[in-house]
Amino acid sequence: MVEQILFYVISTVLLASALGVISVKNSVHAALLLVLTFFTAAQLWILLRAEFLGIALILVYVGAVMVLFLFVVMMLDVNTEHLKQGFARYLPAGLLVAAVMAAQMIAVLGARNFGTDKFAGPAELPAGYSNTEELAQLLFTEYLIAVEVAALVLTVAVIAAVALTLRKRTGVRTQDIAAQIAVKRSDRVRLVKMPSEGSKVDS
Template sequence: MDFQTAVFYFFSTVLVLSALRVITARNPVHAALFLVLTFFTAGGIWMLLRAEFLAIALVMVYVGAVMVLFLFVVMMLDINLDRIREGFWSYLPVGAVIGLLMVIEMAIVLGGKYFGLEGMPAPADPGEGYSNTKELGRLLYTEYVYPFELASIVLLVAMIAAVALTLRKRTNVKVVDPAAQVAVKRDDRVRIVSMRAEKD
């Protein structure tokens, strides 16, 4: 067994154990921390598969932004753990069925050759100088530039619509006018008063 295979098995073991702790931890903060470990380990496995862009995006977006915000919200809220645990057994059959389907799908994908299912051939090794980030950028800005720009416009419209829907104009709120602050003169704000000195 070479070093890369050993690292893969180590990361895979940590990934599976941390994912199990996400769904079995009783404390939501502990579950969120185990989810951070799961995302970080998945990023390490993607780095082994030479998917550097996906690994960095996973760590930066999910670990660095989404999970930090989630942890902040969970720690700010006063969560009643007893009330959360009440519905656990009622959702257990549905969760078991979904988990069984996921195990069957993964078994078909990973062990397809043992069941007589021929999958797609493995891609050839691109070599040492290959960069999937560069290739992804080349595809995005050449062949898929119009869908990429269309997706960015859709996201921009959605962001503007979200701001417009939640915008409320209030009349009783004091606002600051920067133009009026810049145009003010010293004589308008400061008054020098000459007072006589008083004797004790």
């Protein structure tokens, strides 16, 4: 019973904040509402006894990604007026598509096909059961190759980021320490022999 009440409260907050993300005018508010959305989604996961995922969501998304996002939103002053052009024109078509899709999804994904009679809730777990340990066990045995491939995907992201943003500027004055050390006296000082001028005065 308590669980059910919690579920409905959390879900309401989740849906309301998700709606807020796409409807509020101020983009900083939208980012903060997204934090709330992530937070409530993490609560839902913990209700489903997936506590590691819940905590990871908060640590990674709320803690790292969203903070970065907030910085970006604050630093780049995005002109939202320009982005909102044509909003009214596309609204009817968009609403129609959204309504049709929502109706279809509700018809299929409702309690008839995904009710609790078909899918039982999470089983009671024995004391001392650790979700984190189970996940780690899977990731580093059965799915080890998948983890490695995920690392490759990240490598591609790094290479792409470097290829797209690194610019070698010419004419930049920087120190080349190796060249400085390797310099010889003969490179810098030139000894010139000149007739002394004193003798001229004498004669």
